[in-house]
Amino acid sequence: MTSSIAQVSTDGRIVIPVEIRRKMGIHAGDQLILSYHESELHIATRKQRLQQAQVLVKAYVDNTVSLADELIRERRAEANE
Numbered sequence: 001m002t003s004s005i006a007q008v009s010t011d012g013r014i015v016i017p018v019e020i021r022r023k024m025g026i027h028a029g030d031q032l033i034l035s036y037h038e039s040e041l042h043i044a045t046r047k048q049r050l051q052q053a054q055v056l057v058k059a060y061v062d063n064t065v066s067l068a069d070e071l072i073r074e075r076r077a078e079a080n081e
Contacts, residue, residue, distance in 0.1 A: 016043070024048075 002023065006014040016026065024045060026032065033049055035042040061067065 002020055004017045004020060006016070008014050021027075024043075025047070026045060031046055033044045033046060035044070057067075
């Protein structure tokens with residue numbers, strides 16, 4: 001685990017140290033997801049959250065199933081009703 005101390009400016013900004021930005025793959029202009037839980041602030045990149053979601057979906061969906069194809073079939077069936 002990497003820890004660092006950051007100071008909050010008068011307008012509420014903090015600077016994420018370069019070592020942490022490199023490890024997380026954060027670049028200028030990236031959007032980050034901030035989560036507050038039990039008095040702690042957690043920071044994640046959108047890419048990290050997307051990967052977490054993909055892992056969760058894979059745990060519940062058979063690899064032979066195309067969710068996109070399934071959605072298209074459902075939408076077509078609804079349109080024909």
